[in-house]
Amino acid sequence: MANHKKGPSRRMQKQGPPPALDEGHASKKRKLAAPTKGAVKKQKVQNGTPAQKPASPNGNVNGAKNSAGKAASKGQFAKVQKRVVPEKKDLASDDEEGGVKVNGFSDLSGDGIDDEDVMEDEMDGLDGEDLDHLDDDELQDDMDDFANAPSGSDDDDEDVVDSDQEVQKGMWSEDEDSDAEEALTAANIAGLTQRLDNQRAQEVADAEAELQDDALQTNIAADIPDEDDEEGQKSALAPDLQLLRTRITETVRVLTNFTELRDPARSRADYTQALLKDISAYYGYSPFLAEKLFSLFPPQEALAFFDSNESPRPMVIRTNTLRTHRRDLAHSLINRGVTLEPVGKWSKVGLQIFESQVPLGATPEYLAGHYILQAASSFLPVMALAPQEHERVLDMAAAPGGKSTHMAALMRNTGCIFTNDSNKERAKGLIGNIHRMGVKNTVVCNYSAMEFPKVMGGFDRVLLDAPCSGTGVIAKDASVKTNKTEADFLRLPHLQKQLLLSAIDSVDHASKTGGYIVYSTCSVTVEENEQVVQYALNKRPNVRLVSTGLVFGKEGFIKYNNKRFHPSMKETRRYYPHAYNVDGFFVSKFKKTGPTPVGAVKAQGTAAEEKRQANGVDLDLDVAADGDAEREDVDLDAEDGVDGFGGFDDDDEDEQMIQRSLKRQMRRKGIDPKGVKSKAVKSLSR
Numbered sequence: 309m310a311n312h313k314k315g316p317s318r319r320m321q322k323q324g325p326p327p328a329l330d331e332g333h334a335s336k337k338r339k340l341a342a343p344t345k346g347a348v349k350k351q352k353v354q355n356g357t358p359a360q361k362p363a364s365p366n367g368n369v370n371g372a373k374n375s376a377g378k379a380a381s382k383g384q385f386a387k388v389q390k391r392v393v394p395e396k397k398d399l400a401s402d403d404e405e406g407g408v409k410v411n412g413f414s415d416l417s418g419d420g421i422d423d424e425d426v427m428e429d430e431m432d433g434l435d436g437e438d439l440d441h442l443d444d445d446e447l448q449d450d451m452d453d454f455a456n457a458p459s460g461s462d463d464d465d466e467d468v469v470d471s472d473q474e475v476q477k478g479m480w481s482e483d484e485d486s487d488a489e490e491a492l493t494a495a496n497i498a499g500l501t502q503r504l505d506n507q508r509a510q511e512v513a514d515a516e517a518e519l520q521d522d523a524l525q526t527n528i529a530a531d532i533p534d535e536d537d538e539e540g541q542k543s544a545l546a547p548d549l550q551l552l553r554t555r556i557t558e559t560v561r562v563l564t565n566f567t568e569l570r571d572p573a574r575s576r577a578d579y580t581q582a583l584l585k586d587i588s589a590y591y592g593y594s595p596f597l598a599e600k601l602f603s604l605f606p607p608q609e610a611l612a613f614f615d616s617n618e619s620p621r622p623m624v625i626r627t628n629t630l631r632t633h634r635r636d637l638a639h640s641l642i643n644r645g646v647t648l649e650p651v652g653k654w655s656k657v658g659l660q661i662f663e664s665q666v667p668l669g670a671t672p673e674y675l676a677g678h679y680i681l682q683a684a685s686s687f688l689p690v691m692a693l694a695p696q697e698h699e700r701v702l703d704m705a706a707a708p709g710g711k712s713t714h715m716a717a718l719m720r721n722t723g724c725i726f727t728n729d730s731n732k733e734r735a736k737g738l739i740g741n742i743h744r745m746g747v748k749n750t751v752v753c754n755y756s757a758m759e760f761p762k763v764m765g766g767f768d769r770v771l772l773d774a775p776c777s778g779t780g781v782i783a784k785d786a787s788v789k790t791n792k793t794e795a796d797f798l799r800l801p802h803l804q805k806q807l808l809l810s811a812i813d814s815v816d817h818a819s820k821t822g823g824y825i826v827y828s829t830c831s832v833t834v835e836e837n838e839q840v841v842q843y844a845l846n847k848r849p850n851v852r853l854v855s856t857g858l859v860f861g862k863e864g865f866i867k868y869n870n871k872r873f874h875p876s877m878k879e880t881r882r883y884y885p886h887a888y889n890v891d892g893f894f895v896s897k898f899k900k901t902g903p904t905p906v907g908a909v910k911a912q913g914t915a916a917e918e919k920r921q922a923n924g925v926d927l928d929l930d931v932a933a934d935g936d937a938e939r940e941d942v943d944l945d946a947e948d949g950v951d952g953f954g955g956f957d958d959d960d961e962d963e964q965m966i967q968r969s970l971k972r973q974m975r976r977k978g979i980d981p982k983g984v985k986s987k988a989v990k991s992l993s994r
């Protein structure tokens with residue numbers, strides 16, 4: 309349902325940062341190049357409506373085509389130009405030119421073009437030893453396994469990450485040779501162009517259908533299908549959806565120009581209520597979640613967000629630089645019939661997959677640990693954390709290990725990563741990935757992260773990629789639309805707050821190289837993000853928010869409904885599917901500037917702490933006595949939690965709200981909470 313969009317398919321849309329960033333951060337070579345026709349085309353794509361054409365630095369497939377064109381325009385790529393940019397007609401008529409793209413790529417290397425430097429930075433300091441681990445027998449076994457492997461993906465693509473040492477320099481891969489990227493693009497152009505032609509034909513057909521649909525709408529009222537007729541009942545569904553869609557669009561139009569377009573008899577609240585009802589019915593969300601998500605955006609943008617959740621994000625893989633170079637991996641996969649392209653200027657290790665003849669979770673390269681299936685936005689928290697070689701790092705909630713293995717690659721297998729998950733079953737997957745990817749600097753642990761730092765502390769950096777509601781990944785898991793309740797948005801933030809305090813307390817503020825904490829979620833709700841961060845700022849004046857170093861992303865909220873957050877919340881970053889064609893994500897980075905108060909660590913989560921909270925004793929006062937200058941700019945009201953910051957500033961307040969919500973839930977189910985009292989409440993809360 310709701311598949312009303314007529315734009316290019318998601319798989320074919322290039323993902324990455326917004327247009328302005330692309331321009332601003334182009335590599336030197338690109339900056340020097342004269343503007344191309346391609347660039348103009350790209351702009352056109354970026355100016356499309358958000359729902360149909362999410363902004364991306366390279367536009368969509370057109371962007372890919374353009375960069376190929378740019379590559380071809382350079383002298384050294386003259387040969388490529390002849391081979392891979394033939395008349396479109398030729399490409400369309402020669403479907404089997406898959407060989408051309410591979411040959412085109414081989415020729416590039418054969419031409420003596422030195423594109424080794426593309427991966428230089430990624431592989432600096434890596435000796436042959438790393439690749440030696442791919443011993444021939446192992447690889448042969450893997451290949452044998454591959455022959456029998458079931459097609460499909462593993463759970464890595466569920467949630468994964470990668471960081472980048474360039475992060476400190478602003479994240480642009482200046483050293484990444486754009487020629488190689490362009491060559492990569494050129495190598496794929498034949499396949500892409502063919503696909504584009506098919507797509508255009510589909511678009512024309514879709515546009516026709518849309519016209520006919522529009523014509524149909526005018527007959528909705530008059531069309532009364534025969535209810536007894538099965539066919540009639542089926543056809544009754546389509547006009548309803550059309551009607552809903554039309555009404556939603558119209559209401560959004562009114563809300564965006566309310567004074568002029570409103571019906572004087574209806575208030576804004578009336579329109580909004582009606583719109584929410586329609587959104588909930590059209591996209592299949594519970595009214596509760598529809599409202600929560602709608603409230604994050606202006607109406608027009610909310611619609612784009614809901615639309616984008618109806619189609620999948622592009623498939624992305626992260627190169628494991630402990631095992632291979634991105635260019636080499638790309639060559640191997642292209643030889644297997646995979647159409648791909650670098651994910652965007654912001655990452656040196658990501659490859660976006662457009663099409664594949666083989667199951668990507670079972671190629672010999674996959675089995676040999678050359679890559680991991682990983683959502684693009686999952687790279688971001690690790691990039692923000694920027695773990696350094698020889699550091700001691702903690703990944704608090706690590707399974708299935710996408711982010712841990714990325715950290716290991718950035719640390720070039722040096723130092724030590726304590727990679728923890730409270731779920732034993734998931735931790736097994738984590739161990740599998742660690743072995744497959746040749747990671748040798750990890751210790752896998754199975755604790756509740758709340759037990760840190762009592763288990764171990766003094767880390768240079770800690771990543772908390774927290775368990776969350778998944779409202780950023782609805783395209784992957786549509787069950788979120790209906791299975792998340794009010795209680796979830798109380799319980800999850802409560803857990804996230806506790807975990808974040810543990811993360812902060814586990815870091816060594818005196819670390820010579822670090823002292824950083826990254827908190828991330830794949831959720832877009834304020835309760836799980838800004839409110840959790842604000843809670844930590846309130847409870848731990850010995851941390852402050854710092855820049856994530858990420859080159860794209862929207863600023864975190866400093867104001868949301870009646871809540872006000874600390875101005876430094878602007879340093880946090882929000883990612884939306886409709887804005888960047890990536891999973892929804894939130895990334896924040898803290899610097900720890902002083903010791904955590906002894907009482908806070910000891911008492912946290914204990915009866916003593918609960919009592920302290922109940923008595924209203926404020927540990928923060930003790931901390932303030934430590935004289936942390938970094939927090940002097942914090943509004944005192946905020947420290948006291950009296951100005952609406954966060955909303956759930958105290959554990960017992962959280963607890964009371966959770967209990968109230970659970971009771972309401974029971975009443976809705978027809979159970980009298982008083983009758984069954986605490987046992988049932990407890991079981992519900994479990």
Ligand SMILES: C[S@@+](CC[C@H](N)C(=O)[O-])C[C@H]1O[C@@H](n2cnc3c(N)ncnc32)[C@H](O)[C@@H]1O
Nearest residue numbers: 705706707708709710711730731756757773775
């Ligand atoms: C978003 S996933 C982590 C994904 C992982 N960082 C990656 O990139 O592959 C959240 C993880 O938190 C774990 N988790 C939930 N509660 C936890 C707790 N109290 N302590 C530690 N881990 C927890 C879950 O088992 C789940 O694996």
